[in-house]
Amino acid sequence: MAQDHCDCPEDPPGRPTTSTGVDYEVSDRVEQLIEQHGEMLEDGMLPVKVYNDEEIFEAELRRIFGQCWVFIGHETEIPEPGDYAQRYIGKDPFIFVRDEEEEIRVLFDSCSHHGSALCRAEQGNTSHFRCPYHGWTFKNTGDLTGVPLKHQAYQGLDAEEWGLVEAPRVENYKGMVFASIAEEGPSLEEYLGDFKWYLDVHLDVGKGGMEVIGEPHRWRADSDWKSGADNFSADSYHTAYAHRSVIEVGFAADEISGTPGQETQMHVTHADSGSTSLRLLEPEDEIYFGYPEEYVDTSNLSEAQADMAAACGAATGTIFPNLSFIHLAATNDPDEDLDGFFSLRKWQPIGPGTMEFWSWVLAPADASDEYKERAYDVAVGTFSPSGNFEQDDLAVWDGIADAAGSVFAEQQGFNMNYQMGMPGMSKASIVDDFDGPGTAWDDNLEEGTCRTFHGNWHKAMSGEDVGMSYPEDHI
Ligand code: FES
Numbered sequence: 001m002a003q004d005h006c007d008c009p010e011d012p013p014g015r016p017t018t019s020t021g022v023d024y025e026v027s028d029r030v031e032q033l034i035e036q037h038g039e040m041l042e043d044g045m046l047p048v049k050v051y052n053d054e055e056i057f058e059a060e061l062r063r064i065f066g067q068c069w070v071f072i073g074h075e076t077e078i079p080e081p082g083d084y085a086q087r088y089i090g091k092d093p094f095i096f097v098r099d100e101e102e103e104i105r106v107l108f109d110s111c112s113h114h115g116s117a118l119c120r121a122e123q124g125n126t127s128h129f130r131c132p133y134h135g136w137t138f139k140n141t142g143d144l145t146g147v148p149l150k151h152q153a154y155q156g157l158d159a160e161e162w163g164l165v166e167a168p169r170v171e172n173y174k175g176m177v178f179a180s181i182a183e184e185g186p187s188l189e190e191y192l193g194d195f196k197w198y199l200d201v202h203l204d205v206g207k208g209g210m211e212v213i214g215e216p217h218r219w220r221a222d223s224d225w226k227s228g229a230d231n232f233s234a235d236s237y238h239t240a241y242a243h244r245s246v247i248e249v250g251f252a253a254d255e256i257s258g259t260p261g262q263e264t265q266m267h268v269t270h271a272d273s274g275s276t277s278l279r280l281l282e283p284e285d286e287i288y289f290g291y292p293e294e295y296v297d298t299s300n301l302s303e304a305q306a307d308m309a310a311a312c313g314a315a316t317g318t319i320f321p322n323l324s325f326i327h328l329a330a331t332n333d334p335d336e337d338l339d340g341f342f343s344l345r346k347w348q349p350i351g352p353g354t355m356e357f358w359s360w361v362l363a364p365a366d367a368s369d370e371y372k373e374r375a376y377d378v379a380v381g382t383f384s385p386s387g388n389f390e391q392d393d394l395a396v397w398d399g400i401a402d403a404a405g406s407v408f409a410e411q412q413g414f415n416m417n418y419q420m421g422m423p424g425m426s427k428a429s430i431v432d433d434f435d436g437p438g439t440a441w442d443d444n445l446e447e448g449t450c451r452t453f454h455g456n457w458h459k460a461m462s463g464e465d466v467g468m469s470y471p472e473d474h475i
């Protein structure tokens, strides 16, 4: 005979709310490799092994992506209540969503019942997420609102305790949303530190702010995520060689290519969590990354920042760990003028020596639809899966992962050279009166920017806070 009452406990146990905060132990081999990495970096070298190693990768997921601020997306991607997109922190799946009250949230994409993923489309609009497994339903705030057969199956369940879990820290810097899955740590502003000064030049130069156009492009490559972060941090030394053919056929101007001997002033600089290269013309040239004057507004920039924006035809940079950008005057047709676009790029770790590129195209929000279309086309022609610059980079980065995973490199203790710009190596010298923060050089024949990225990698992998102060003996 069926029971007409529930014989479950009067007061079922609640959901634990505290994290365990487990420290991640690594093997002695990995500990030694991290230590060796730090020692070698002081001499301007790197053990190639860290670019393709299973244990290093697992440690990166926990010590870097489990701790640092990681870029999630731009607020203009989800302008309406209910807009959402799938995103990742390390390899962990999250839902980037604007809820009914317009609050932006980063929800762990795992049902609180038995853990299935809720989000089945890469992006869309919804007021609720319904789990495909047993049908639990959650509002886009993460609150649990529906449990099938609740009165028979889950009478004592306290729905308030069983909502979706959110990334513990989510912050928005001028439209750029970052999250950290660590409960504690520096605020996003503290983390970005002095690099905000450079970031502001890019985020505040466009009239109406910057806006994402379309969906991010995504594609996979047999390259380690660090290859992209290192390159954009910024290795402008490669531009004149790896991208020579693109410049020769006229898709970008020689004077902003970073080719030594050009009239352009090249500055590479780093500050705290980031580093950047800037190709500066004379300020009176007013190139503003290729944007037509009517779409430029520098009223939120300081005079020094506005001068830099006016002079800058190309800039790349990386914010540790895996967000980079390029702001570029270019064209997809040698017969057309250069036009500007801004690309945010995320080097999504997939496995050791394997990553997924994510690339967002942005343009000034108040630009005409016609201009935004043009900016998008230029970005597709240069930095996208079919972009000419992009394919040059893809053709060279996978060799690094191959070498890093090789037995020969392991047996030889094969190292990479990052000594350019160190004493006795190049003519690059520090600009004492440079307007921006950090340390700036007068030439791109300098790899301090890349060493900044790898120095931050070493710090994070050693459990220290990210944020570089450049060692005196490297200057
Ligand atoms: S796993 Fe989601 S409802 Fe069961």
Ligand SMILES: [Fe+2]
Pocket (backbone or CB within 6 Å): 231, 238, 239, 242, 243, 389, 392, 393
């Ligand atoms: Fe490149």
